[in-house]
Amino acid sequence: MRTTAFALAALAAVASASSDVADLTKDSFPAFVQGDSPSLVEFFAPWCGHCKALAPHYEEAATILKKDKINIAKVDCTVETELCSSQGVNGYPTLKVFRKGVASDYSGTRKTDGIVSYMKKQALPAVSEVTAANHDEFKTADKVVLVAYADASDSKTQKTFKEFADVYRDDYLFGLSTDAAAIAAAGVTPPAVVMYKSFDEGRNELEGDITDDSLFLFAKEHSVPLLDEISPDNFATYAEAGLPLAYIFIPSTDAKRDEVVKAVEPVAREHKGKINFVWIDANKISQFADHAKSLNLQEPTWPAFAIQNIQEMTKYPLDQSKPVDHDTVAAFVKDFVAGNIKASIKSQKAPAQDEPVFVLVADEFDDVVAEDKDLLVEFYAPWCGHCKKLKPTWDTLGERYANVKSKLTVAKFDATENDVPPSAGFRVAGFPTIKFKAAGSSEWISYEGDRSLDSLVEFLEANATNDINEPDSVEAELDGETEVKSGRHDEL
Template sequence: MQKIHKIALGLLAAAAVATASDVIQLKKDTFDEFVKENDLVLAEFFAPWCGHCKALAPEYEEAATTLKEKNIKVVKVDCTEEAELCQEQGVEGYPTLKVFRGLDNVTPYKGQRKANAITSYMVKQSLPAVSEVTKDTLEEFKKADKVVIVAYLDAEDKASSEVFGETAEKLRDNYPFGVSTDAALAEAEGIKVPAVVLYKDFDEGKAVFSEKFDAEAIEKFAKTAATPLIGEVGPETYSDYMSAGIPLAYIFAETAEERKELSEKLKPVAEAQRGVINFGTIDAKSFGAHAGNLNLKTDKFPAFAIQEVVKNQKFPYDQEKEITLEAIQTFVDDFVAGKIEPSIKSEPIPESQDGPVSVVVAKNYNDIVLDDTKDVLIEFYAPWCGHCKALAPKYEELGSLYANSEFKDQVVIAKVDATANDVPDEIQGFPTIKLYPAGGKAEPVTYSGPRSVEDLIKFIAENGKYKASVAQPEAEEATEAAEEPAAETKTAEEAKESDHDEL
């Protein structure tokens, strides 16, 4: 009996170890006090049923363990149990991550949902916008992140110090910033003041900015120098490339050896276009499906393509041709010179528009969506998206209400399969709903409210040129659960069906 008792205690102890967590779970009666007592807190507001939350959980746990050593607190709140607290914090979808510096200084977490990205982001949050760097701390500061930026200044140069401080404040989420006024340290680093040095643990190791101090110029230098000459495009880097504001050239290959070989081969092209085009290799075995988004075949690698990120245009290199330095050099030069027409993926234009919801494809997108005489509400959807399927009957009802109203010639309810058609909008999740008001097509308004017919009507009436409001035959029942996230990305199960992961 005693032996059994010992075994039971041992199993309980093992279970306790297995379930030990460095993520602190808070409730409404403990949240405020905890945030007040700690200088910096990262909080996740989640729901147990949420697929994105489940995917985040192991990454969040790993980050919490690392950040615990740096005395940065990582917490979570179950919104199915603490609905009032989550409502107070303005939580609209899951997971929602926020950074707290007390209860009155709250900012959204803007990093990626991977352990190392969460750790890097929060370490930067724990530092001042600009840290004082000395000869004794420089080497340690260089190791604070993959990229750190240090200004070497004259102690009396207030103007340069202000410009650098302004840049650091703007980019503090991206990089740790330091400053040194030690002339001997600058000399030891081979730097002539004033100058900015970007230290990095890849490529050439560091880059130097020695031009006239200007916030915009320093920011451009930092973003260019901090991007690997030929990086790796994946889940952790994709959004950074998309937000860089310059085209991205993809090098698809199925093995690490082949990606390395192609990187070396195309390095001269990347060097010549640095700051103009970003270059990145991509694992075609894991992310080959993304080739289809660039209008490439998804079963023929290696492959090369350029994406004009701002306009979401695609320029695939002929996959029947060999990837050589000379051929890619010519292709890239012609792209920069505007000599290549973008490839446009489109379903056929419908022979007729008989339904209440207009069907948009790439080839009729401008004619329907950018018709400047009409308010156009358009849904960007994916056939596999569960939220899109749930919205479909309500969206049809919305289309019918406007089609049979006095506004039938002024308001268009439309939809487009964003997986089968190239659209100028960069769509991050499904469904995405936007209103293009008549007379102002350059500035669409993105919808973020509940997906009910009533709320969509209010949105059109409030944001459209014609203030078009229609009445429903009967009051609509509550349709949107508070827990439902604003948009859906591909699920793990759906990704497995195609044998590829999502970026």
């Protein structure tokens, strides 16, 4: 038994020694992160599922980056609790980039190529010098590479490009060339910026006056593939692009997937720079079924198509009885661009109001908000444990203010069955979310207090415009007095 244990320990030691990911402790950590070259450190827990999924990509990236002298390490936070606490780690995995001991959050993807690309950018200056000698190698050094070609005397273009690179160094690889031979090899007339990329047409050019705005628009339009698969790894790229996003939902195993995607490509090309197009694997039910539903694609019928305007929080699903082909999608997108399609807003039917709390639905949202009343709304999910716990308190709150319904509405909104209309100006990211809007105001205030009745009452009385302690009518007040008098009579 002892022999077996010894053998396993020896094997573990060999495996650890063969890894290009360094295991750090509180003693070895300070020296590791003090170097001039950037280093990447993962703070993890052995039981963490996301950490386990990251592990093979992290190991592979460490091996690739080793030749560039970029160090990769990890810290087991179940062992090095004090170290992880000192680094502000509150979730796993947490990845941080260190340069001369100073930490910054890692914002790349958790795939091998994403880690490699991100850390290579960190190791380089914001803008690398490009000459005829390294031109061919540099322009293929990453998925997207931006190279500015300028005359040596053109300080204006060089300054603008360098300032842009300082801001977006995490997003792209930047190079600058004043070498006549390199400029000739690029086939451009300076000043010019060329985007070299490993997809679509492979190259785009920006010529003429180079400004911060022209660089931003150029990069935004051409750095995203014409029609790529979207996943959690690249969703942020599309979300931050500021363009509407058109989705083709289709299983990756569908024999006609390539055919459907190819059919839509001309539509994507026609609207390039105005709408980004992607396809999404509808096979990954656990990962993407809810996203289809969030775009109001209710039936699991694939392929399906929808457009989402992330900035405006609007969605436009194509009728799922229609085919996802070139002509149908082209007509739908044309109508969308022309503003001829109304945003889809999911709503329950307005119920009979027989509860102490007003049941708010999406179809009535704008009308209720427009009323000259103070408004307190709980956005909830039926399955949410915290919402279930809050319900008796919320009902009591509604009962407390039942005699001032002309001045105050206490409401609840099932955010799983209703969309928050874009007019609200906010998104619901968790449950329960409690929002207040004072009468005569268009501003929503988030309630951040505890969920006790006293705290909610205190909040309303501090923020309500109307006098919510004065009953709606004399009759209501008299009714209350009659009940009191009746009570006294009964006691006699």
